[in-house]
């Protein structure tokens with residue numbers, strides 16, 4: 001144990017295999033119990049946001065998670081509920097998005113090949129950024145791409161087709177009948193097409209940070225991070241996390257498979273209740289079974305058994321105010337259920353249209369799992385849609401710092 005602790009807690013490069021999983025998971029637990037993260041302060045810089053907070057006395061825009069003074073929070077909400085700010089939370093940076101006009105001056109970004117630069121978060125708003133100076137140039141809304149994309153929420157991480165450059169994302173319309181609209185923006189024409197509009201009694205509004213793209217399908221997973229009744233709750237709470245329901249095992253993950261070539265929804269299935277921020281990779285495999293060719297889809301992502309990991313994003317936990325981090329990670333051995341896993345879900349597409357009963361009862365299969373710290377968060381790959389062995393890069397959680405997921 002001592003040898004492994006010395007190595008994994010250092011900055012060297014280490015080769016770790018399945019045989020090390022148990023001892024390295026124990027190292028993660030030991031680091032948490034020893035509060036090793038106290039020596040790794042978190043710092044973040046966002047000048048415009050800090051200035052706004054200083055000026056207004058609180059954060060006026062919809063944020064991911066916020067606990068504010070109850071008096072300031074409640075009364076300021078009442079005053080500004082109907083005039084929400086459009087500050088972007090700067091979660092993901094995207095360049096040269098098709099179909100979205102930029103105010104960047106002619107020739108901007110020529111040295112990096114990024115003539116248009118946008119900041120995205122989990123809303124339908126994109127912030128236009130000068131590629132040379134990073135100055136804010138205003139905001140764009142997905143409804144400018146297509147009038148039906150009028151919902152307030154989206155995924156911070158859209159998908160791009162590596163060959164065509166087409167952009168894919170999801171717009172969530174809240175309210176009495178929550179509707180997910182999955183859409184494509186053509187890189188060659190700039191035209192936006194809605195590939196599917198999904199709603200119904202089993203389709204709940206949820207916080208979704210990313211999704212999956214294969215050669216022929218767009219795959220949306222609605223995890224167990226459900227919101228309360230409608231968008232009024234989010235406007236009132238002014239942040240997404242406080243508007244979320246408590247984790248409930250009966251709220252299964254609902255997967256929706258949409259054809260990229262105009263056939264709409266081709267399959268639905270479910271997996272046990274869980275949560276994820278980040279997809280990693282997705283691909284199709286074609287298998288022949290008794291002379292019948294079937295398509296299997298595989299989705300890799302960073303899986304959490306519950307939604308509890310999102311509570312680590314509160315400032316008091318990140319900053320360890322009044323021992324909040326200690327309570328969060330150690331109470332009831334919380335770190336055991338907060339440990340992420342790299343998971344692959346596999347599902348065989350039906351040969352014909354599913355009946356409503358089949359759609360409600362079909363299930364995916366978890367075919368492998370790699371636990372943290374051998375897999376971590378913020379995964380990336382150099383090329384999406386690879387069926388062969390890929391090498392995702394991620395940040396392992398070793399219990400040396402309080403994680404902040406973007």
Ligand SMILES: [Fe+2]
Pocket residue numbers: 091092156157209277278405406
């Ligand atoms: Fe992210």
